[in-house]
Amino acid sequence: MNLMKAFYTSILILTAFSISAQDLKVTYIANEGVLLEGGGSKAIIDALFDDFYKDYLSPSEATVKQMMESSSPFDQVNLILTTHFHRDHFEANLTGNFLKNHRETRLLSSEQVKGELESKYVDYSQITSQIKAHKRGVQTLEDNINGLKVYSFFINHAGGERTAHIENMGFIIEISGKRVLHLGDADMNPERFKEVDLTKYNIDVALVPYWYMSSEEGMDIINNHIKAKHLIGIHYPKAPSASALEAIKENYPKATVFQKTLTEVQY
Numbered sequence: 068m069n070l071m072k073a074f075y076t077s078i079l080i081l082t083a084f085s086i087s088a089q090d091l092k093v094t095y096i097a098n099e100g101v102l103l104e105g106g107g108s109k110a111i112i113d114a115l116f117d118d119f120y121k122d123y124l125s126p127s128e129a130t131v132k133q134m135m136e137s138s139s140p141f142d143q144v145n146l147i148l149t150t151h152f153h154r155d156h157f158e159a160n161l162t163g164n165f166l167k168n169h170r171e172t173r174l175l176s177s178e179q180v181k182g183e184l185e186s187k188y189v190d191y192s193q194i195t196s197q198i199k200a201h202k203r204g205v206q207t208l209e210d211n212i213n214g215l216k217v218y219s220f221f222i223n224h225a226g227g228e229r230t231a232h233i234e235n236m237g238f239i240i241e242i243s244g245k246r247v248l249h250l251g252d253a254d255m256n257p258e259r260f261k262e263v264d265l266t267k268y269n270i271d272v273a274l275v276p277y278w279y280m281s282s283e284e285g286m287d288i289i290n291n292h293i294k295a296k297h298l299i300g301i302h303y304p305k306a307p308s309a310s311a312l313e314a315i316k317e318n319y320p321k322a323t324v325f326q327k328t329l330t331e332v333q334y
């Protein structure tokens with residue numbers, strides 16, 4: 068009897084270990100938007116926006132409804148990270164309402180994103196305590212929010228002078244024992260990547276704009292300044308060029324390129 072009990076207990080323990088074995092699930096929402104889940108925590112990056120820009124996927128009506136109603140998998144979200152305020156990454160009212168409906172959730176972003184919420188979201192006063200905003204600068208910052216460690220840094224938005232006013236952030240988030248990098252729309256500037264030196268973080272999964280994977284500058288950054296174990300291409304357009312995908316397949320045969328909403332990858 069006792070032996071049987073011990074046997075079942077050990078099976079239970081083994082099962083628990085194999086499930087909790089630090090699995091990380093990345094679900095594609097749209098454009099550069101993802102949901103990260105693992106180790107009992109959840110984070111959303113760049114996924115709260117609408118279809119203002121037609122060239123890129125936006126979250127479906129059903130997904131937005133699930134997010135706003137806190138239904139699974141969008142219940143108990145620890146953290147929202149927003150890389151920058153462009154409408155294919157962020158929309159003030161959706162983000163504001165998400166925070167209002169998820170009292171447990173915190174938002175980490177730039178002062179620019181915070182300013183957008185303050186000027187555009189009517190119930191801003193109800194969500195201020197949930198927001199942490201960083202001032203644009205050159206240092207990498209470290210936060211511990213709702214049990215998740217996040218390193219954040221500013222890298223200029225792609226596009227040179229025209230977009231120089233955009234405060235674009237990159238994040239490394241530790242979730243389920245893994246480190247996940249998201250660059251927003253970071254400019255492929257090797258000097259800035261050298262300064263930030265992402266290689267020292269031993270990144271497990273790097274989410275990079277897909278054009279990094281098919282351009283010389285981008286590949287230099289991926290291969291020498293990021294060195295992640297796994298690669299995912301994001302910001303893929305609705306009407307893509309076949310040659311870009313072919314180039315990516317050749318350059319990074321093991322990489323994933325997110326093209327279809329709600330695609331899931333597990334690590």
Ligand SMILES: [Zn+2]
Pocket residue numbers: 151153156224252
């Ligand atoms: Zn942008």
